[in-house]
Amino acid sequence: MTKTALITGVTGQDGSYLSELLLEKGYTVHGLVRRSSSFNTERIDHIYQGPQEPGRRFVLHHADLCDGVALVNLLREIQPDEVYNLGAQSHVRVSFDAPLYTGDATGLGSLRLLEAVRAAGIDTRFYQASSSEMFGATPPPQNEGTPFHPRSPYGAAKVYAYWSTVNYREAYGMYAVNGILFNHESPRRGETFVTRKITRAVARIKAGLQRELYLGNLDAVRDWGYAPEYVDAMWRMLQQDEPTDYVVATGVAATVREFLETAFGHAGLDWREHVRHDAKYERPSEVDALIGDASKAERLLGWKPEVRVEELARIMVDADVRQVTAELAGTAVRVDR
Ligand code: NAP
Ligand code: G4F
DSSP: OOOEEEEETTTSHHHHHHHHHHHHTTOEEEEEEOOOSSOOOGGGGGGOOOTTSTTOOEEEEEOOTTOHHHHHHHHHHHOOSEEEEOOSOOOHHHHHHSHHHHIIIIIIHHHHHHHHHHHHTOOOEEEEEEEGGGTTTSOSSBOTTSOOOOOSHHHHHHHHHHHHHHHHHHHHOOOEEEEEEOOEEOTTSOTTSHHHHHHHHHHHHHTTSOOOEEESOSOOEEOOEEHHHHHHHHHHHTTSSSOOOEEEOOOOOEEHHHHHHHHHHHTTOOGGGTEEEOGGGSOSSOOOBOOBOOHHHHHHHOOOOOOOHHHHHHHHHHHHHHHHHHHHTTOOOOOOO
């Protein structure tokens, strides 16, 4: 039997990779898309299937995590076997500028979706995109038993969504799990997250389109993995006999400065000649160090990361160099695959 999945955040980095993975596995994939005044489907255009396409298995719906009634209607209509809640206002710095909206979309949005599953009266498995940002000020290494101490409105909203997911599992016997994912990146990463901001700048500096790159705190330590591997972990979490929560990480630490060294070095550039500081990119309260212990995921899911931070930086620089080259040549092609 073909399975059906609903993905919120389908237009985002993870949503696009997860859609590809599920389509390869034979799923019919439904994606929730926000209405926008301009196209916001660039990451999934290559798998788009129009309404007229016979036997289509990729279907997009307009809705929003802030609109609970639309979510109930959607779940009643689709009756998915699996729901992946990836939709969120996911930028930590922005969450200080838009704390209430972040709480609404990222925190309450998850509860709306859980409640919509219940209201629709359907039997479905639920994945919540939880985050290492929930650990915040608690020192590494962090695993499933590490106490949360969020340091941003985004982190606090994710803690709310985390506990809502646990509560629906305990209260209603729902198969609901939290994937506590550490930072994961790719050529599809949003351009304002630090890794992509750096690799895009490397490509533009190399091409003579830019000279300087303004950044905030270079001392932050992160555990950066490769997004296509992380969406595979999400899928595995929904295929188990019992629902439980998992950390997904590489266990390898690097500072923003070290990422700069690798990314600029890969293009034959010295980052010190180009990087400038701007306090605008610092956070009112920072998360100093996130390094994950994913031994539970390895033991129970058989999941193990392959790509480590240096290779990740090289993959992203190479993709951005191809992208800038194509843009300069006037070739309108996606070059990240
Ligand atoms: P992303 O690229 O920023 O994508 C976020 C997605 O959520 C986009 O499709 C966005 O739509 C959608 N969205 C935003 N507000 C929404 C709303 N009100 N209603 C419905 N959809 C909405 O994020 P990502 O990196 O793929 O991450 C996926 C999920 O994992 C997020 O929940 C994120 O917080 C979480 N997470 C990410 C990481 C990471 O390192 N990437 C780590 C841990 C957890 P538009 O395209 O229209 O903006
Ligand atoms: O790339 P970032 O913005 O990612 P951050 O804050 O770690 O959050 C990401 O990972 C979380 C998982 O841990 C996700 F839940 C979340 O949705 C998101 O995907 O910043 C990484 C580090 C921070 O310490 C930041 O202060 O880089 C530092 N940084 C320094 N200069 C900068 C900049 N970050 C950004 N975005 N832009 C800068 O100019």
